[in-house]
Amino acid sequence: MMRLTExxxxxxxxxxxxxxxxxxxxxxxxxAVVIGIGAGMSAATGFTYIGKRFTDAFPDFIEKxxxxxxxxxxxxxxxxxxxxxxFQSRFSLLNFFDQPVGRAYVDLRKIMKxxxxxxxxxxxxxxxxxxxxxxxxxxxxxxxxGLLQCSERCHQETYQDEKLMRQMVKEQSxxxxxxxxxxxxPKCGAMLEINKRNEEKGMVEDYHFHEQKALYxxxxxxxxxxxxxxxxxGVGHTTPQFIKHPFQQMTKQNEKALFVTMNQKEYFIPHExxxxxxxxxxxxxxxxxxxxxxxxEENVLN
Numbered sequence: 001m002m003r004l005t006e007x008x009x010x011x012x013x014x015x016x017x018x019x020x021x022x023x024x025x026x027x028x029x030x031x032a033v034v035i036g037i038g039a040g041m042s043a044a045t046g047f048t049y050i051g052k053r054f055t056d057a058f059p060d061f062i063e064k065x066x067x068x069x070x071x072x073x074x075x076x077x078x079x080x081x082x083x084x085x086x087f088q089s090r091f092s093l094l095n096f097f098d099q100p101v102g103r104a105y106v107d108l109r110k111i112m113k114x115x116x117x118x119x120x121x122x123x124x125x126x127x128x129x130x131x132x133x134x135x136x137x138x139x140x141x142x143x144x145x146g147l148l149q150c151s152e153r154c155h156q157e158t159y160q161d162e163k164l165m166r167q168m169v170k171e172q173s174x175x176x177x178x179x180x181x182x183x184x185x186p187k188c189g190a191m192l193e194i195n196k197r198n199e200e201k202g203m204v205e206d207y208h209f210h211e212q213k214a215l216y217x218x219x220x221x222x223x224x225x226x227x228x229x230x231x232x233x234g235v236g237h238t239t240p241q242f243i244k245h246p247f248q249q250m251t252k253q254n255e256k257a258l259f260v261t262m263n264q265k266e267y268f269i270p271h272e273x274x275x276x277x278x279x280x281x282x283x284x285x286x287x288x289x290x291x292x293x294x295x296x297e298e299n300v301l302n
Contacts, residue, residue, distance in 0.1 A: 019280045020290035026260060026278065027115065027291075032223035033231055034250075035108070036243035037121035039071075040234020040263060044284035045102035047095070047125060057094050060175050061087055070095075075198065081191050082176035088194050089168035089177065096126045096145040097162050104285040105131035107292040108233075118219040122235070122242050124196055139216040140209070141242050147195035149204035150185040158195050158206045159183075220250070228254060233262045234284055251276050262287065 027033060039049070048054070049070035055062060058073065067073040074091055078084040105127045119128070119138045124145045128138045143149075147158040161183065168177045183192040197203040205213075230247040237244065244267070251259040251273045259273055262280045269277050280287060 018290070019282050020287050020294065022278065023260065023262075023280060023287060024291045024294055026229055026258060027111065027231075029227065030229035030258070031116065031226040032219075032228045033112065033115055033117040034220065034223075034228060034247070035112070035117060035119045036230070036232045036235055036247055037119060037123055038233065038235030038243065039123060039238075040236065040265075041104060041284060042102065042123055042125060042127055042234070044234060045104040045127075047099060047102060047127070053094075057090055058087070064175070074194070074196070080176075081182045082179060084191075084193070085168055085177045085182055086172040086175050089165045089172070092145050092165045092194065093169055095124075097165060099126050099130065101130045102127050104288050105133070107285075107288040109133050110292045111288065111295060116223070118216055120216055120243060122239055136215055139212040141213075142197045142239070143195040143203050145194055145196070148183060148192040149195045150188065150190055151193045152185070152188055152190040153201055153204055154185060154188040154190065156204055156206050158204055158208075159192065224250075224254065225256075227256045228258075230257060230259045231262070232260065235261070235263065236265065237267060248273055 043049075046053075050068070054067075054070045058067070058070070061067060061073060065073070065076065067076070070091065073087065076087075078087060109131050117137065119133070120141055121128070121138065122142045124140060124143045126144075126146060128135065144158075146162070147160055149158050164181065164183060168181050171178055171181065184190065185192055195204060228250075230251055232243060232247055235243050247259055248270055251257045252270070255276075258276050258278065259269075260278045260280065261267070261269075262284050264281050264283070269279075
């Protein structure tokens with residue numbers, strides 16, 4: 001991997017090489033690709049937690065609590081269970097059950113179609129499902145908005161009830177759902193909540209979570225000594241312990257590895273891996289679309 005990077009960086013080609021061409025070439029050179037997806041990926045494809053998408057869905061909550069963004073609001077300690085579920089049911093439909101297909105995710109799936117890859121994501125939306133990814137190659141390390149868990153973590157099992165979410169949205173009034181719609185744990189009787197990790201209690205990690213985790217860890221083990229490309233897309237510094245820091249550490253441990261970060265924001269790169277790091281700072285959705293288009297054109301010609 002480093003030979004390819006050094007070839008480009010030592011020539012005059014980098015002066016005219018587009019970032020899409022750069023990424024395409026690095027992906028072709030890689031023997032394995034580990035993709036880390038953060039909130040910036042969904043934001044690039046239109047699934048933002050701020051702006052009109054937020055204000056249109058939660059004007060009453062914004063007026064009452066002066067929330068700045070949807071993620072901040074989703075972690076708020078609401079005054080009672082009925083208000084919690086008035087917010088969370090809307091949130092769940094918007095960011096999971098009714099979230100549309102994102103072009104960037106579809107392009108990424110097409111780009112990776114014939115490659116040896118695996119995905120780890122801190123996003124909890126449905127983007128990979130609706131983009132028709134092979135879900136055995138996707139690890140949701142931070143939970144999923146479409147699942148429910150015991151708020152007391154009394155057992156490691158999650159539940160899904162789309163019908164209930166829709167009923168809550170339909171029947172809520174004055175920022176509260178009817179009391180009889182509030183879901184409770186079948187084991188201990190505590191209220192159920194959205195399956196999302198938090199600093200206080202972590203999250204419920206069910207059988208499916210551990211299946212995802214095992215597949216991801218096996219992929220890393222099987223490819224640890226190969227030319228591996230750690231591709232970080234839209235990952236910030238909110239939870240660097242899940243993607244950013246592990247990717248950088250694994251790059252440091254493998255001289256054949258490359259760390260590619262796609263982000264319009266600037267983040268610190270450890271000195272030890274700067275020669276193994278490539279930064280792509282153009283629009284994520286546009287770069288991925290250009291790469292996918294170039295690959296598609298080549299396939300037609302061949």
